[in-house]
Amino acid sequence: MKRKDPATKNQKYLAVFLAVTMFLSAFLIYFTATDSKTDNDNTPNSGADGELITVPFSQVPGKHVQHQFNSIADGLNMSPEGVTNAVYVDLQKTRGTPLEYVFGNEQTMNTSFSYGADVTKRYGASYGNESGFELHQIPEQEIDMPLNTQAMPYEGYQILDRTNGTYNIWNVVGSPSIIGPIQSVVSVIGVLEGNETSTTEYNQVLSQADLEGSIYQEVVKRTNSSEEISAEQYYRDLKKLDDGSYMQTSIYLNPDPEINEKISAYQANSSERGVTYNVTISENITKLVISSDFESIYNESNLLSI
Incomplete structure (x- = not known):
């Protein structure tokens, strides 16, 4: 039976969320570091150096993205095949929760991406070749762009160069907007136009999840x-309930034996720790739902370390 080393077993619960944040933030670093056309060592924000102007989406000619964007499933439906991990965060729901310190809120994204407008929902997809892209919901339907922004027409869309050739960071406006390296943005448009196939490999775990109302959702294969992952795939989300408590759902596809063993062991006396367990095991899927206050879920996840 596969065992994790002590360092893995002692991971803190919030390390999951911090890892997700690092994963999301890595896109911005990747965008600014990829295909740089300058020797300047100072890495700017996603907005270009120099004057920025506010561009209403209505002034951008051509097609705009129009796609449902309420869960990680919607993001995956826009993602080309081959996603190795993906994260969806509803930044409207982080406010006033411990996760606000991890993920930030609507204004945090405004600052990080130099948009000049709030971002209420965020999705990021990563691929094994270290490429990736993000989707951002911007209700104000306008963003700051460099003066004299360059645009590349593609399939009726205008792909906007956020740094006017300095870095490989491009936007397509809409609901949601796309941001990423040009190759990734083109592939997402390919999915939207039916020229490329979207990712469907997580459908089995997603079919077991209640995708509505989550603060955060994640899929990983x-x-x-990533051999330390104890299942072929997993899905995880976190929700804040009406009474102020939290509920975390974890769904494992073809889990290693230790997952079910740990769940069974800690479920036996979970009431002593103030945690409610709901476990479903069917064929090759294990679904674990734990409910309690945030700190207790933190501690329980640390005990499980899966």
């Missing part, structure tokens, strides 16, 4: 670079 085991790859050569």
Whole structure:
């Protein structure tokens, strides 16, 4: 039976969320570091150096993205095949929760991406070749762009260069907006136009999830670079309930034996720790739902370390 080393077993619960944040933030770093056309060592924000102007989406000619964007499933439906991990965060729901310190809120994204407008929902997809892209919901339907922004027409869309050739960071406006390296943005448009196939490999775990109302959702699959994952795939989300408590759902596809063993062991006396367990095991899927206050879920996840 596969065992994790002590360092893995002692991971803190919020390390999951911090890892997600690092994953999301890595896109901005990747965008600004990829295909740089300058020797300047100072990495700017996603907005270009120099004057910015506010561009209403209505003034951008051509097609705009129009796609449902209420869960990680919607993001995956816009993602080309091959996603190794993806994260969806509803930044409207982080406010006033411990996760606001991890993910930030609507204004945090405004600052990080130099949009000049709030971002209420965020999705990021990563691929094994270290590429990726993000989707951002911007209700104000306008963003700051460099003066004399360059645009590349593609399939009727205008792909906007956020740094006018300095870095490989491009936007397509709409609901949601796309941001990423040009190759990734083109592939997402390919999915929207039916020229490329979207990711469907997580459909089995997603079919077992209640996708409505989550603060955060994540899917991950085991790859050569993520062998520490104790299942072929997993889905995880976190919700804040009406009474102020929290509920975390974890769904594992083809889990290692230790997952079910740990769940069974800690479920036996979970009431002593003030945690409610709801476990469903069917064929090759294990679904674990734990409910309690945030700190207790933190501690329980630390005990499970899966």
